[in-house]
Amino acid sequence: MFDYFDLVKPQVSLDNLPADQVAIDVVGLTLTFGQTRALHNINMRVPKCQITSLIGPSGCGKSTLLGCFNRLNDLTPGCHVEGEVLINGKNIYHRRQDVAVLRTQVGMVFQRPNPFPMSIYDNLVYGLKIQGIRDRRTLDNAVEQALIDVALWKEVRDRLFDSALTLSGGQQQRLVIARAIILQPEILLLDEPTSALDPISTLTIEELIYQLKEKYTVLVVTHNMQQAARVSDFTAFLHEGHLIEYSDTNQLFTRPRQQQTEEYITGRYG
């Protein structure tokens, strides 16, 4: 088995992160759904081209926090956000922010594979077509590159025009990752990407996530602490809407500074 935990040590430190290495800067983020407060004054800086995982018990707000980075929470009725989320120094909650453009810069993959009931090819070019790209050769090249990036090209190159629903669960999840990265986003949000998959598919996806960090800043929400420890460089622990601890993965799992973190990772809580 791969054990990235031993092989790779993060070279950046969260405490003195240079400004050009910050992918997302969360400043005083508070989010309420109607009367319920889901996130309390979150402050965190996500480093560029690293894998950051968000862990915590169910309902702690980790998926909600992820949804703040591409403003998918806006779709939920009654959602209200205070504070700032800066991407490339610009607040994405500014009223002039074009949400559609933001979402092409911040890709997202969901818990269950959700390919459209179209052909593999049409799934991949969906986002590009919305961008107005119609040139066949450009689309073909982008499709091939995206499929190579997610290591799916060899498996599907002979049946690009078959329905995407004929693929297996793991293949579908890689397809939707390819669908997100074909738009060349800066940031990739993965919301429990392996929770609906079998162990072997999970391993493939984890390998893929690890390779993706060469090009993209990756944020992973996971309920699986081993997975967080295996793949991520940094880990944030959330509890009841509060960011309890955020540090180097290695340090968080070996020398947690907060008692709540320690209780959670040792299995005494959650």
Add this chain to the structure above:
Amino acid sequence: MSDGKWFKAQKEGLPVITSAALVGIILLLLGGIITLMLFKGAQHFWPPSLYKVTYIEEDASDQPVKTIYATLLADDFVTTGSETRWLFNEARLDQFTDQQYLIPKGQLIELSTPESLIDIRLTSGNRLFASLQSVVFDQHAIAADEIEARWREVTEHQERILDLTVNELAAVHSELAELDRRQVEADAPARVKLLQRYQEINQQISVLQKDIDRYRVRVRLADGSARSLALADIEEYRLLNQLSGPQKAGAALEAIWRFVSEKPKRANNVGGVFPALFGTVVMVLMMTVIVTPLGVLAAIYLNEYAPANMLTSLIRIGVNNLAGVPSIVYGVFGLGFFVYQVGGNIDKLFFSEQLPAPTFGAPGIFWAALTMAMLTLPVVIVATEEGLRRVPNTLRQASFALGATKFETIWRTVIPMASPGIMTGVILAIARGAGEVAPLLLVGAVKFAPSLPVDGEFPYLHLERQFMHLGVLIYDGAFHSNNIGHGSSMMFASCLLLLLVVLSLNTIAVMVRARLRRQYLAMSR
């Protein structure tokens, strides 16, 4: 022990038997409808035998024994006590409708099927049963069995005359009119040439016409009197008693073809129903074209955009209740609002030179289609909303996450995936719209329309025209025919046709839906 078992088996069995029995009754009823329509409708087309009926007339004293040529409609039409009455149908040229005879069985003397009996239909729509004597050419009788060849010859001549009149004579006419318009002198060579040509064609026509007029047919009526008919006036004839089985089948097929392709004649109780069939299909298609976008857009607003509050629920309840409004109410609404208000104002604005004669201010096919669209709108909205609700939210999220706006998401993902639901709505709308008659009586369907709503004349689709509808034809045939046999068999045939129209329109829609379903097969997984 065994008693308990029996009771338990009964407990299990009784509900199954009861419910299954009810399904059986319903199937029986449905089967009954279809069988009745098929049987009665088919009777309209199958050529009957032509009888020479000799009977004693009760009241007539001077000449009690009478003979008629007639078809047998029923040999047990009325039975009182031991007496059975037979119903015969006699077609006589000078009668407006067929003559019917109710003859007690005991008074029948002779019933035979002579081979010479002939069923003649004239181009005027009149019909005659008689005995064929001979074909006459310039007063010289030729053998009766040459009627086929001669009739063909005459028909060909008639077609030639029609061709000359429509194509050549009309062209010369319009050229002459053009010369008149340009005020070309009377003795200009072009005009002289044209006039010459005009005369030549007229000459040809009159030669052909003379040729045609030389042929006549001599027949003998049942009362023994002779009659002579111009062969050119005969549209169709059949020596019914000489037909073999396959010939009868051929005649039946031809009758079916005539039924669906020809105009009705006389009081809509003979001839074909083509204008009604055409009107029904055009009206339903127009209705579908109107109702689908309206219903789909309304459903999209309700399901995708409208906030989840009291007002939206109220609208939804209102829409559901609209589906239960009696159709005649929609008819009154269509007449009062569409025809008088909207149509009247359109006339005032755009067709004021033709007032007081209404253009759009009178019932017409467009108002009928619009009224039917209103009637079927709730069905489409409800079915579409159901389809939209079934589109998984994860797919909407996937689309948003790829940078699609709400509209792009609805257009590219939600609508294609809800299309089977939309098609369900369209199917229900067609089924309801094609069968509804009551509102149509108020907003544009008529017993007899002189012209079709679609023809080759600009602007091709005449929205303001009144139209004929199969349902209205059936209503008319069912209650307004004083003729027991023929009119009602035509009504059954029309019913059968209406069923077929609804069935085929629905089949097309179901096939489209099946295709869409296959495309989005596993979407709910």
